[in-house]
Amino acid sequence: MIQRVTFAGILGLTWILFFQFCRLIFFFYQTSHGETSTVSILAEAAWRGLRMDVSFAAYLLVIPVFLLSFTAQNWRWFQTFFWGYSILIAGLIALLVTSDLEIFRAWGFRIDTTPLRYLATPQEAYASMSSSPLLFLVIVFLFLGYLIYKFSVLVINYFLSDFTKTHQLLTPVVFLLLTGSLIIPIRGGLQLAPMNQSAVYFSNQPFANQLAVNPAWNFFSALVNDTGRKDNPFETTSNEYATELISSLFHPVNNSFSLLRQDRQPTNVLLIIWESFTAKAVGSLGGLPDITPQFDSLTKEGLLFSSIYASGDRSDKGLVALLSGFPAQPITSIITIPTKTASLPSLPRQFKSANYQTSFYYGGETEFANIKSFLLQQGFDRIVDKKEFNPADMNSKWGAHDHVVFERLLNDLDSQKAPFFSTIFTLSSHEPFEVPAAQAIAGTDVEHKFLNSLHYTDASLGEFIRKAKTKKWWQNTLVIIIADHGHPLPKNKISKHSQFHIPMLWLGGALIPSGEICDSLGSQIDLAATVLGQLHLSTKDFRWSNDLFLPARTPFAYYSFNNGFGWTNPGGHVVFDNIGKRETEKEGVLSAHDVKLGQAYQQLVFADFLNR
Template identity: 25%
Template sequence: MKEIRLREIGVLFYRIFLAFVFYQFARLLFWIFNKDLIKIDSISEYLRLAYHGTAFDTTAILYVNALFILASLLPLLLNTSKGYQTFLFWLYFITNGIAYSLNFGDFIYYKFSQARLTMAAMSVAQNESNLVKVFLISVLEHPFVIIWFVALMALWIFLYQRIKILPRKAQVKWIYFVSTIITLSLVATLVVGGIRGDFKHSTRPINLVDANRHIKNPLQANVVLNSVFSFFRTLTTNNFKEVHFVDDAFIEKHIRPYKFYPREAPAEKPNVVIFILESFSKEYSGAFNKNNKIENFVSYTPFLDSLAQHSLIATNAYANGRQSIHGMSSVLAGIPALKDAFTGSPYANQKIQSIVSVSNEMGYDTSFFHGAPNGSMGFLGFGNILGFKNYYGKNEYNNDADFDGIWGIWDEPFFQYFANTISAKKSPFMATMFSVSSHHPFKIPAKYEGKFPKGTLEIHAPIGYTDFALKRFFETAKTKQWFRNTIFVVVADHTNQVAYPEYEKAMNRAAVPILFYSPNPEYNLHGEIAEPAQQMDIYPTLADLMGYNKRIRSWGRSLVSAQKEEYFIVTSTGIEQFIIGNYIYLFNGQDVTGIYAKEDLALEKNLLGKINSTETKLGTLKARAWCQDYMDRVINRKLH
């Protein structure tokens, strides 16, 4: 048994466990230093936040200790020697000491930033020449921060040295090497899962937004987080930088970041139901392809096609992001994803005006539904930032018999749960449903095998299944009293697999359907919008229809307003793409690198340098101005 290195493994786990203990000390001290800014009502509430913070601690600790863990388990035969253990001691405390100090810096820094340390702070710091002076002043003003750091590090070293590894030699070397390789493989799996924040297939690595899943007040997210996590998670993802290309007057005139849609308020406030359908590309729906003249086109959405005949549809619409969480921020808050997504940025935790906040202000009950495990995709955290009063996920559904085994509850039963749950609410309500079933690995319930056309892509049958689930929802909703005075929106979060060359074109890789429907004729939601539209237009359109009658912060426009507004479409594939007037502009954050005719969706003929009209000069300025305003509002927390 000695060859299996059980004591070394046990000591390694003890040393990593110590990091968890001291991260909790740092969390407690962080709150004590900032308790006047972060309200926590009871010890039990603090302990709950601290418990949820363990997931973020795990990611941070494993980031910092990955090399130490590897060095501790390498099959070197000298691991237990005094010299090697001394090397491990210094490796452990140099890396952990530097990382741990970041938490203590936030004891002071948080009072000014109102956020945990991120790479954004480094971007600010690189332009400052007095950092040493500022640091020394901070230390003099807050000596207990340094005292606490030194005291805790001393205690940490003391506890580390209490359990030692004594020198020994491996007698049966093949057992030693084989057992070590197996151990390394198992530990590597645990480390990867810990850094991601979960082992589930249905989740992406946790980020700053996920801290909001566990809080009652948005500021409490900073107690759940730790500074090491927030720093590492934003280390390579901060392309948010303020730029200045035009003056404020140009932005006010041409970008119009605030909109106002005066409308006589409806006699009865309408309910609002938003379906954000997973991967429901425009390509899959016949109603949105009538004018595309695609040879042998096949639609996989018979119900959506029939609903479109009685709806207002945008047949030339685009997603403003590439992932599901981007769809959520674009549709509900009018905030697109550029090279770096806002929702994964250091700036996500701020006050945001959205259709959620507008609904809350107007006295609506607001709810978000997603059949996946609660918190999947970052929806619960971002939903809390937006201000949803209720969240309904797999936990609330509470019947794993309908779980698809990977992503969440099958769409059909969860859509029925959605219909019945909102039926129990008092009007007016605003409810958003984010579907799950039309997602890789593209399965449908066994009982429906063969019911939906398989088509030419794996996703086609699941699209048909979700369309069927939508039909079943409307069948149930039509029997409810609230149905008649409800505005329904159907939109995709992003695109997915492509069958037709038309949708291989660069711009069409973001082409999604947008549909507005209401059985109440007062809203006159009929017809087709042929001009370019986008997910960001949904929020101002709904605010207009609801009779909000106050200005809103929006880069989109109301699609039902009588006002004549210029469309300004934003998509991104790592470089920003703007549709402005008659041209498409590619923008890298500083310069326009391409100009294409609006009809050139494949972006095949770059007109940059070949056309120099008044329109393209102004369009270039508008692209720069939009980026300037976006960065200013995100970075300086002016999204309300």
């Protein structure tokens, strides 16, 4: 009996030590990629995260401890089971821990179910990872798996081999009781609330809190909680009161002032969605100089919006924000659930109701992240993706590079019946940031590769606009250039808030303003109501979209990321962590009421998501 209890105890203790070792690997991996922390923070994160490590170790013990109940007289079968169980767990935990290293570096949060959304398109998923140090990560994976394997050998040799026969009635009673008692460490103790991420949060530094989280626990928690979710985890007040708060931000629709030439009707609209186009890399917005010289030059010919923020942090969320005017959600993405996206408003359908021809151009695979189903539901007349390009033009891991797709769009628009609403989504500035042009931004690290990819897309855009100006349709066209989302890179500004600041530029022959700047604060989701308002088309379906040119408009922007949100108004901004229930960034003069507004907005957005 003692050998069996000792075996269970050693097994649990070893898992706890293993998780602490993985935390050490995570710490050094992230600090080598720009995260800043100290050894004292590591020590406190290890102490605070111990509860979550114990919790997940207890989960792993449930099956072995339960099966020990049936080893009183015969335990050879248990040795066979333990071999298989150890191999399965070793592979799974090593995979989660290794994947988590790069997921946090690229996306800024610990591994959850987000990567599962991309497994349906493995080629694109691989392209997204290909800028990662894959060989190093494979070595880490094999090393961690080997550690668990060697431990299993030791356990079998030094513990299982020493098992002796025990009492047939007492053994099941003892180990069934032990199995039941594991509920205490699983839930993190005897307190009222069960184990969750906030139980290990301890700092106002986001990285310190993330360091305390156990990646395997976090993944399986997300897997369980994200499946068939019916509750609203962001409910902080009644929906009635939240609605009252948010309604005060919106005003009855009245006529916005017109920026389009009335003698050039009907107006074509060309929407250019630029992958990862962050304001941090745009000189005309106070970012790094000389990265996007063509865009900076074009700002002198059109209307530059200086205070626009992305709704989310991934392309799937950005497309929904732009085409449906629907805000991003913190812990999920509505695009993964076609039954919900089917009920979203549609900018293309609104244009089609006004007899516009609609099209969407993308050089990659539209099935990635379930984008294709969303585009079809949006009602585009034509969708052009990588399948329609020559194999010789497939010179990117994602598909056809931007200059190829721009050229295809330019040729197609010559024969496009007017009026048209055409959208192009670039891809070359997506990881792994490979471009088919000579390196213009010196440097071989990830940041300089990213900047170089922006420079390439900028050159492709500049050439496209130069040629477009010679076309007949240009004089009747409004061109809108905007990002799908921002980016953590470059590191010239490291605040969370700066990651969501994106450029938007209007230009074209149909636009009146030239070389002007609009400092009206807004979001991606406001594009739908704004452009429809300029064309005198109905905006009633776009309840979340707020026309940037309404005279009585209340300026604000909301954005969300993995279990957090940002709220900004002319007085400043605040970034709020939903798990730690605390502000992680704050600038300017903001009150507690502003945080309540952000929470109420988040609550209603998620309620809308659940109800669709």
